[in-house]
């Protein structure tokens with residue numbers, strides 16, 4: 046199986062895959078990878094791109110359906126149920142990450158607002174948004190590690206980004222057996238950004254709205 050990233054001027058990053066099992070070209074929307082075009086191994090990638098162009102309208106609408114799903118509470122979920130789950134899950138996870146990577150924070154509070162996923166005060170208090178329960182674990186960990194890094198650097202300068210990127214690279218290699226983390230690998234490998242983990246995770250997080 047081989048893969049290639051194609052940048053579509055309108056749809057953005059598209060993953061082209063060659064499959065020995067595929068008999069025809071297909072397009073699907075993957076929750077993390079976005080648009081995935083699969084072509085039989087003997088078909089050139091360019092035919093996958095042409096096929097996508099002929100289904101552009103469908104792909105645009107399918108992408109919108111996926112993002113619409115991410116901007117609403119899941120069925121049966123309320124802010125209060127999110128809060129209860131967040132209180133049970135986020136402080137222990139922050140403790141684990143802080144211990145593993147050598148951070149000391151003061152206290153952690155679960156908040157509900159629509160302005161930020163988390164924050165860190167100069168007194169070393171960390172606030173985490175209950176909306177973090179709606180995003181996949183790698184994105185949740187990303188926010189927790191981002192706030193922990195603020196214990197060392199209170200701004201978003203180069204030193205902050207150097208440390209956070211290194212931390213994320215370590216964290217992803219510590220989760221080499223975890224599918225949720227592995228799903229980000231193709232995007233990470235294709236990224237030419239200076240801080241690929243930060244860039245790819247930030248971009249993915251933008252698909253979720255704070256509710």
Ligand SMILES: [Zn+2]
Pocket residue numbers: 191195201
């Ligand atoms: Zn920050």
